[in-house]
Amino acid sequence: MPRTVRKEDLPTPSEIDLLCAALLSSDEQAADKIILSARRDGVTIDTIYLGYVAGAARQLGEMWEDDRVSFVEVTLASGRLYRVIRGLRHVVARTLGEDRQQYPALFALVPGETHTLSIEMATDLFRREGWEVDLAVGQSHDEIVQRSETHQYQAIVLVAHSDRMIEPLARMILALRISQPLAHVLVAGNILTHFPDIKDLVGADAVVKDIETATETVRTVLESDAS
Known part of the structure; x- marks a missing residue:
C-alpha cells in the first residue's frame, strides 16, 4: 500500500458492506453514488481505490466462496465495480506504477x-x-x-x-x-x-x-x- 494511504483512513467494515450491497442491488447507480459521496467528503483517490474498491472486491470474493451470492450476482456486481475502476485508473496510474x-x-x-x-x-x-x-x-x-x-x-x-x-x-x-x-x-x-x-x-x-x-x-x- 502506498505511503499516502494510512490505515486509519481506510473504510470501516460497515462501509464496505454498504458498498457491496449497492453493487448487488437493483439500482445501477447506487455504487457510483457511494464513491462520489466519498470523493465529496475529501477521501483521497488512493484510499478510494485501495480501500473501497479493493475492499469490495475482496468481500465479493469471500461471499462467492461462502455461497452467499451466485455467479450471476457477483458477475453483475463485478461489472459495476469495473466501471468504477475504469473511471479511476488513469488517476491512480502514477501511484500504482511508481515501482x-x-x-x-x-x-x-x-x-x-x-x-x-x-x-x-x-x-x-x-x-x-x-x-x-x-x-x-x-x-x-x-x-x-x-x-x-x-x-x-x-x-x-x-x-x-x-x-x-x-x-x-x-x-x-x-x-x-x-x-x-x-x-x-x-x-x-x-x-x-x-x-x-x-x-x-x-x-x-x-x-x-x-x-x-x-x-x-x-x-x-x-x-x-x-x-
Missing part, C-alpha cells in the same frame, strides 16, 4: 486449465513477431496476481478452454482489475465457443478468436487506448 517496469503482455493459463499447446504456440508467435511476452503456465491464482503486482503489463491474455473454467476466469479478471487497472484484459481459447458472450459475462476488454488474428487483435486494443 513497476512496463511490459507489453502477459499470457496466462487460467489456473486449473491443463491444455497448454495453444498458449505456448501463441506466445511463440508473438515473440517471433518481436513482442516481449511473458508466459504463465501452471501457476496458481495468487501467483499470477502477485506477478502482475510487480510488473506493469499493457495487455494480459487469459487462456481457458473448458466451460468449467468460467468461474476461475472471472475470479482472475476481478483480481487483475485491482492489481492492474491500466492493463487491457483479453480472453482466448475454446471457452469462447461455450460462452459466445464471454466478453460481457466476465468483463473482459476483448476476446482473441483465433491464433491467426491474435497479434492484430492485441495490437488494435492497445492502439485504441493510445488514441
